[in-house]
């Protein structure tokens with residue numbers, strides 16, 4: 001990939017160059033759409049809770065480029081505080097390089113600063129189950145189908 005002035009080379013897989021932070025929806029939506037709604041319009045990647053005040057978007061950046069993204073949607077009225085993890089994706093050529101793990105761990109650390117105890121759950125695509133499992137998420141359902149997307153398992157993790 002060509003490096004332009006002021007930007008970091010995306011081929012550089014040194015995790016020390018990766019900055020994980022709370023982000024804006026506009027920063028992460030293009031990546032979410034590209035990796036999770038491939039071939040569909042960008043708007044198909046929007047979640048109805050995207051603009052809720054309690055929704056948290058996170059991005060992992062190399063220079064100005066977002067290479068991994070995720071969104072935490074607060075579930076109302078739950079104890080402990082419960083968040084649905086959605087839109088977890090890493091730019092395809094950079095998958096399996098540790099970026100997704102670093103970003104999800106950063107999001108978990110962020111929740112620890114807000115809550116003594118929280119729960120993160122997600123509907124995990126079957127091919128992503130090993131990724132979540134490695135990070136301590138456990139299956140809490142049988143396999144089920146999300147129409148138009150495919151088979152999923154519900155998974156969750158307590159954050160302390």
Ligand SMILES: CC(C)(COP(=O)(O)OP(=O)(O)OC[C@H]1O[C@@H](n2cnc3c(N)ncnc32)[C@H](O)[C@@H]1OP(=O)(O)O)[C@@H](O)C(=O)NCCC(=O)NCCS
Pocket residue numbers: 035036068088089090091094095096097098099100101102123124125127128130131132134
């Ligand atoms: C799933 C996804 C977000 C993981 O992000 P990533 O940046 O590739 O993950 P990492 O490189 O940080 O992986 C961390 C660990 O999980 C493993 N892992 C990641 N994806 C995996 C997969 N599909 N199968 C098996 N192991 C996987 C990695 O090998 C790595 O393990 P290691 O430390 O032993 O090498 C990414 O592959 C992706 O965007 N996939 C397409 C979109 C998608 O399916 N998103 C999930 C929706 S529920």
